[in-house]
Amino acid sequence: xxxxxxxxxxVSGGTAIVALVLAEKQIPFELIEIDLPTNQNKTxxxxxxxxxxxxxxxxxxxxxxxxxxxxxxxxxxxxxDQGTQGLYPTGLxxxxxxxxxxxxxxTDFIPYVLxxxxxxxxxxxHGQQTDQAVVDQALAELYKKLDVYEVILGxxxxxxGDEFTLADLFHLLAAPRLADLGVDIWSERGPNVQxxxxxxxxxxxxxxxxxxxxxxxxxTN
Amino acid sequence: xxxxxxxxxxASGGSGIVALVLAEKQIPFELVLTDLAxxxxKTxxxxxxxxxxxxxxxxxxxxxxxxxxxxxxxxxxxxxDxxTPLYPKGLxxxxxxxxxxxxxxANFWPxxxxxxxxxxxxxxxxxxxxxxIIDAGIVDLTAKLDVYEVILGxxxxxxGDEFTLADLIHLMAAHRLADGGVDIMSTYPGPNVHRFPTCVSxxxxxxxxxxxxxxxxxxxxxxxx
Numbered sequence: 422x423x424x425x426x427x428x429x430x431x432v433s434g435g436t437a438i439v440a441l442v443l444a445e446k447q448i449p450f451e452l453i454e455i456d457l458p459t460n461q462n463k464t465x466x467x468x469x470x471x472x473x474x475x476x477x478x479x480x481x482x483x484x485x486x487x488x489x490x491x492x493x494x495x496x497x498x499x500x501x502d503q504g505t506q507g508l509y510p511t512g513l514x515x516x517x518x519x520x521x522x523x524x525x526x527x528t529d530f531i532p533y534v535l536x537x538x539x540x541x542x543x544x545x546x547h548g549q550q551t552d553q554a555v556v557d558q559a560l561a562e563l564y565k566k567l568d569v570y571e572v573i574l575g576x577x578x579x580x581x582g583d584e585f586t587l588a589d590l591f592h593l594l595a596a597p598r599l600a601d602l603g604v605d606i607w608s609e610r611g612p613n614v615q616x617x618x619x620x621x622x623x624x625x626x627x628x629x630x631x632x633x634x635x636x637x638x639x640x641t642n
Numbered sequence: 643x644x645x646x647x648x649x650x651x652x653a654s655g656g657s658g659i660v661a662l663v664l665a666e667k668q669i670p671f672e673l674v675l676t677d678l679a680x681x682x683x684k685t686x687x688x689x690x691x692x693x694x695x696x697x698x699x700x701x702x703x704x705x706x707x708x709x710x711x712x713x714x715x716x717x718x719x720x721x722x723d724x725x726t727p728l729y730p731k732g733l734x735x736x737x738x739x740x741x742x743x744x745x746x747x748a749n750f751w752p753x754x755x756x757x758x759x760x761x762x763x764x765x766x767x768x769x770x771x772x773x774x775i776i777d778a779g780i781v782d783l784t785a786k787l788d789v790y791e792v793i794l795g796x797x798x799x800x801x802g803d804e805f806t807l808a809d810l811i812h813l814m815a816a817h818r819l820a821d822g823g824v825d826i827m828s829t830y831p832g833p834n835v836h837r838f839p840t841c842v843s844x845x846x847x848x849x850x851x852x853x854x855x856x857x858x859x860x861x862x863x864x865x866x867x
Contacts (some may be wrong), residue, residue: 524709
């Protein structure tokens with residue numbers, strides 16, 4: 422049975438990175454839209470699949486999995502030989518370097534991006550006021566971390582070596598949300614970071630996804 | 643050459659979970675004491691290993707790796723055949739471990755670290771705690787633990803009926819909450835007042851009393867060769 426993706430069409434957050442891996446690896450899937458404004462993520466049916474009541478979630482012929490970064494790893498492990506190669510290498514050291522980069526995304530990148538997103542989008546959408554000091558502090562911290570990315574990306578083309586991997590791909594979960602809000606975190610960073618960001622955010626599969634939204638494919642394209 | 647671990651002696655944070663994996667899997671290592679107080683993690687030599695200037699870092703016979711969660715996966719994979727099994731190889735079994743590891747960083751870590759910064763971090767720096775931040779953190783963490791209660795009502799551990807890296811990684815910081823007077827993990831009452839001890843508190847007490855962890859907390863990180 423074809424893989425089911427419980428998500429929405431809008432390419433953002435965890436849905437974005439799972440949809441990108443599905444596209445890069447040419448994995449057919451069916452999209453089952455979960456409408457957040459009407460709380461379809463909180464129905465008893467969805468909570469059985471995802472006890473935290475979030476999206477995305479997959480049902481791969483009865484195997485249910487949530488947490489987008491776990492889903493991405495699973496899909497790469499399941500389909501190593503098709504589509505884009507090397508996203509999640511199997512060699513011990515190669516994989517460890519991908520995990521190192523993925524952990525950097527988790528601890529040195531996304532916390533600051535999410536703080537900014539929360540102040541500039543989530544709080545106003547719930548009638549609360551943006552705290553500009555929090556935004557400024559978060560951006561200052563983020564830019565210090567990106568100064569370190571500049572050093573790393575001066576030695577290798579991508580975060581875990583000279584190939585594009587999940588460590589780079591995971592950055593597409595949160596960063597585009599800031600661009601959507603008109604916050605530019607890239608154009609005043611160092612040349613290596615700008616080169617890397619431009620490379621990963623203009624991958625054909627990503628551009629197509631952002632233009633068309635999550636579109637199910639029941640045959641490989 | 644024996645593996646080198648650059649860390650302090652306190653079993654907490656990323657250093658704590660790496661030290662625990664080393665102990666659970668009986669992996670010999672040399673502790674290279676890295677004193678944060680004197681800035682040893684910011685020297686050019688250290689930054690060449692870890693460009694963000696943090697501990698822990700390992701040097702495994704020339705292979706340098708940082709980020710506690712990455713080091714744990716690497717060690718669990720490299721030494722899968724010795725000591726406690728922590729990181730299953732089966733496709734689905736591993737995916738469930740990764741799911742729970744991701745849950746820890748997305749849902750558990752943020753409120754835990756929010757509370758820990760107030761009850762441990764601030765007193766250490768002579769600053770006053772902000773009770774409203776603590777209270778908000780407790781509300782958030784309790785809501786997440788209500789979901790853990792559902793999960794742990796079905797399986798003994800977070801990814802199934804065996805202890806894995808997913809459970810182990812929860813020992814990064816949550817144990818410090820009790821040190822700071824907020825023992826939410828072992829006293830979590832759960833939404834159903836008739837079920838006590840809760841699955842969460844039972845699970846927490848189980849993982850917190852693993853002999854290797856108890857020894858680490860009592861004696862600190864020590865190299866074993």
